[in-house]
Amino acid sequence: xxxxxxxxxxxxxxxxxxxxxxxxxxxxxxxxxxxxxxxxxxxxxxxxxxxxxxxxxxxxxxxxxxxxxxxxxxxxxxxxxxxxxxxxxxxxxxxxxxxxxxxxxxxxxxxxxxxxxxxxxxxxxxxxxxxxxxxxxxxxxxxxxxxxxxxx
Amino acid sequence: xxxxxxxxxxxxxxxxxxxxxxxxxxxxxxxxxxxxxxxxxxxxxxxxxxxxxxxxxxxxxxxxxxxxxxxxxxxxxxxxxxxxxxxxxxxxxxxxxxxxxxxxxxxxxxxxxxxxxxxxxxxxxxxxxxxxxxxxxxxxxxxxxxxxxxxxxxxxxxxxxxxxxxxxxxxxxxxxxxxxxxxxxxxxxxxxxxxxxxxxxxxxxxxxxxxxxxxxxxxxxxxxxxxxxxxxxxxxxxxxxxxxxxxxxxxxxxxxxxxxxxxxxxxxxxxxxxxxxxxxxxxxxxxxxxxxxxxxxxxxxxxxxxxxxxxxxxxxxxxxxxxxxxxxxxxxxxxxxxxxxxxxxxxxxxxxxxxxxxxxxxxxxxxxxxxxxxxxxxxxxx
Numbered sequence: 001x002x003x004x005x006x007x008x009x010x011x012x013x014x015x016x017x018x019x020x021x022x023x024x025x026x027x028x029x030x031x032x033x034x035x036x037x038x039x040x041x042x043x044x045x046x047x048x049x050x051x052x053x054x055x056x057x058x059x060x061x062x063x064x065x066x067x068x069x070x071x072x073x074x075x076x077x078x079x080x081x082x083x084x085x086x087x088x089x090x091x092x093x094x095x096x097x098x099x100x101x102x103x104x105x106x107x108x109x110x111x112x113x114x115x116x117x118x119x120x121x122x123x124x125x126x127x128x129x130x131x132x133x134x135x136x137x138x139x140x141x142x143x144x145x146x147x148x149x150x151x152x
Numbered sequence: 153x154x155x156x157x158x159x160x161x162x163x164x165x166x167x168x169x170x171x172x173x174x175x176x177x178x179x180x181x182x183x184x185x186x187x188x189x190x191x192x193x194x195x196x197x198x199x200x201x202x203x204x205x206x207x208x209x210x211x212x213x214x215x216x217x218x219x220x221x222x223x224x225x226x227x228x229x230x231x232x233x234x235x236x237x238x239x240x241x242x243x244x245x246x247x248x249x250x251x252x253x254x255x256x257x258x259x260x261x262x263x264x265x266x267x268x269x270x271x272x273x274x275x276x277x278x279x280x281x282x283x284x285x286x287x288x289x290x291x292x293x294x295x296x297x298x299x300x301x302x303x304x305x306x307x308x309x310x311x312x313x314x315x316x317x318x319x320x321x322x323x324x325x326x327x328x329x330x331x332x333x334x335x336x337x338x339x340x341x342x343x344x345x346x347x348x349x350x351x352x353x354x355x356x357x358x359x360x361x362x363x364x365x366x367x368x369x370x371x372x373x374x375x376x377x378x379x380x381x382x383x384x385x386x387x388x389x390x391x392x393x394x395x396x397x398x399x400x401x402x403x404x405x406x407x408x409x410x411x412x413x414x415x416x417x418x419x420x421x422x423x424x425x426x427x428x429x430x431x432x433x434x435x436x437x438x439x440x441x442x443x444x445x446x447x448x449x450x451x452x453x454x455x456x457x458x459x460x461x462x463x464x465x466x467x468x469x470x471x472x473x474x475x476x477x478x479x480x481x482x483x484x485x486x487x488x489x490x491x492x493x494x495x496x497x498x499x500x501x502x503x504x505x506x507x508x509x510x511x512x513x514x515x516x517x518x519x520x521x522x523x524x525x526x527x528x529x530x531x532x533x534x
Contacts, residue, residue, distance in 0.1 A: 029519065031418065036511030038478040049307040053481060057228045057269065060476040061221075068171040075169050112223065119226045143519045 034063075037136050044132035045125055054120035062113040066106065073102040172473040174214035175232055175483060176490065177419075181502050182209040183466025185370065187405075187429055189245070190458045197391065201247030202434060202457050204403060208498050210238035212263075212490065217475075221269065229269035232486075236261055236279065238496030242374060244403065244434070249391070254286035255374040255401065259297075259496050265486050273303040273482060275315075275489050281497065288377030290398055295320070295373070297497045301330050303489055308337050308481040313489075319348060320373040321499050323402030323435060324449050332492075338484040339507050346492050349499055357412075359512055364411045368499055370429075370462075371404030373449075376436065392438055392452060400437045400449060405429040407462055415505035422467040423503060432457035468502055478508055 047055055080087065080095050087095070117126050189203035216233040237260040245252055261279015277299040282292035301315030313332030318325070328348050336342030341355040352366035375398050380391050392399050409427025435451035442449045477483040484507050494500040 031508075032511065033519065034476075034511075035478070035508055036513065038508075039511030039513075042479065052308065052479065053271065053305075054226060056479040056481075057483075058226060060478055060480060061228060064171070064476045068169065071169040071171075116226045140519060 033140070037133075040136045040139070041129065041132045044135070045128055047121075047125070051121055051125070055117070058113065058116050058120065062109065065109055069102070069105055069109065073098075172475050174217040174472075175230065175475050175477060175486070176212060176214045176217075176234060177470035177472050177474050177506060178214065179212045179468060179470045179502075179506075180209070181211070181466060181468040181500065182207070183423075183464060183500055184208075186463045187460050189247075190460055192247070192455060192457065195453070195455050197248070197436075197453055199246045199248040199455070201245075202455075203245040204242070206240060206242040206498075208238060208240040208496060208500050210236070210495050210500065212236050212495070215262075227269040230267050232265040234263045234265075234490070236263055236277070236495035238494065238498065238500075240372075240496055240498055242372065244401065249380045251287055251380060253376060253401075255376065256284050256286070257372065257374065257496065257498075258282045258284075258292070261495060263490070263495070265489070267482055267486055269482075271305045271482060273301075273305070273486050273489065275299070275301040275303065275486075275493075277493060277495070279495065281320075283373075283375040285375055285377040285398070288379055288398070290375070290377065293375045293398065299330070299493055301332075301489060301493070303332075303485050305482045305485045308479070308484075309342075310335055311481075311485050313346065317348070319497055320402075321348065321369050321371050321404070321497060323371040323373060323404030323433065324437075324451075325373065325446075326448060327446075334485075334488075338481075338488055338504060339510055349492055354504075356509075359509065360414060360416050362413045362415065362503075362505075364413075365409075366411060366425075367406065367408050369404060369406050370499055371402070372498065374401045374403075375399075376401035392436065396438050396440055398439065399452075400439065400442075402435040402437065402449070402451065403433070405432040405457075407464075409462065409464070411464075411501065413503050413505065415503070415509075418506065418508075419470045420468070421503050421505035422465070423501060424463075424465040425501070426461065426463050428459055429462050430459050432459060464501065466501060468505065470506060474506075 041059075042052075045055075076098060077095070080091065114126065117129075121129075184207045185205065187204045189201050191201050192199050213235045214232060215235050216231070218231045219228060220230065221228040238258070240257040242255045242257070243252065244255070259279050259281045261277060263275070263277040266274045277297075279297065281295040281297060283295060284290070284292045296318070297320065298318045299315065300317070301313050303311060303313045305311040311332075311334045313330060315330030316327070317330050318327050320326075326348075330347065330349075332344070332346040334342055334344045339356075341353075343353050345351045348369065350366055350368035352364045352368075354362065354364040356362050376391075378392050378396050378399050407427055407429050409425045411423055411425035413421055413423040415421040433454065433456050435449075435455070436453040437449040437451040441452070477487075487506050488504055491502040491504050491506075494502060
């Protein structure tokens with residue numbers, strides 16, 4: 001291996017490490033939290049192989065759609081948040097309607113998801129899923145309040 | 153009632169949110185393979201030694217992704233079409249030849265994945281290979297490879313594959329069946345046999361590292377300019393004393409090695425591996441004497457080469473957001489198919505670092521409010 005090739009290889013590696021090796025911390029933590037939520041639900045639901053094979057694609061699709069809806073909504077509402085005190089009545093009305101529309105869409109997604117879930121999971125596991133999602137949020141909130149889960 | 157917009161992320165750019173469209177990231181990868189110089193035994197060409205190095209750079213770009221599910225269905229079939237390409241530069245150095253030959257192989261092609269949304273995946277890869285030798289100005293010679301694989305994911309811990317491939321990785325033209333078995337989770341520890349590509353045991357080593365012990369063939373068939381004069385005890389001749397201006401150089405070895413991959417994020421991974429090469433051989437075959445494009449070549453020269461160590465290192469960089477596939481075992485197999493069968497028919501190591509890693513509870517201890525504000529509603533606090 002000649003010196004030229006080694007230098008090219010090391011330079012490429014270095015550029016790649018500095019440029020692409022580190023995600024934005026926030027993005028990375030979000031992905032880890034997402035993975036953590038999936039691991040938590042996996043543990044709580046004790047899905048059979050057949051159930052898991054049908055459930056996870058549906059769950060991924062559902063959470064992806066909710067996330068996209070939420071992000072889109074936040075971008076849409078951004079224009080209001082910096083001037084709440086100066087809002088006109090018309091702006092406030094538009095704001096409330098957009099908020100309601102978002103919530104209706106979110107509810108529709110949830111309804112659609114639970115309708116599909118009924119076909120692949122017993123009712124008890126659907127309730128367990130809802131509980132697992134709530135419990136996971138509590139875990140996160142406990143983590144934020146300094147009462148770290150899992151001990152120190 | 154709460155107004156999520158008011159309590160929203162003030163760092164938002166105001167641009168329209170663009171949800172991810174594909175299951176695969178646009179990916180580039182590059183790797184380098186090195187074997188040292190070895191003496192050759194007595195041979196009719198008078199070659200005294202052999203060394204081989206190669207570097208390979210390739211890419212995948214998702215072009216089309218279609219989800220075919222109906223709103224009232226619980227099955228989510230999907231189709232992915234990828235544009236793929238690879239450029240490989242190989243340098244076999246022979247003691248006894250006047251010049252160094254730099255053999256290049258370029259491919260651009262398409263691959264198609266169809267996942268029926270349950271357990272089955274169909275995978276097709278098509279694309280011509282163009283080979284050339286820098287030592288001569290002949291036009292690139294076109295060859296073709298082909299791959300068809302059916303994958304069935306029986307469970308998260310077991311899948312099998314059957315298919316057919318035309319490949320050059322054994323240093324010759326072969327039409328072979330594809331037979332694959334995997335035991336264990338792709339995001340955990342698993343054992344995999346994927347004939348004719350590899351056999352490996354793979355295991356995670358913490359959150360960012362993974363390791364494997366593997367066996368696989370490395371090789372290829374290249375066009376080689378017939379321009380060197382060789383001095384034998386009787387005469388001075390060309391490498392091949394026929395009418396061919398180009399001959400076909402084949403090389404093959406089986407490598408047994410250990411690999412460590414570092415994946416600090418979904419967007420980047422690099423690996424280094426080393427081990428031993430075994431059953432090495434090189435060959436030269438004439439085009440004139442092998443006119444049938446579909447038949448395995450009969451070489452005019454075939455030489456076994458001593459075993460040696462090898463070093464293989466590389467990087468993979470992925471771009472962009474992708475759709476979520478957590479615990480979707482069939483999709484994990486789709487990604488593994490994409491990574492096992494590299495576009496250049498080089499048996500390059502690309503790695504499965506695009507398969508999401510399982511969650512680690514310790515992460516909760518590091519969470520800050522800004523990390524999760526998007527995930528929480530104000531009602532969650534009550």
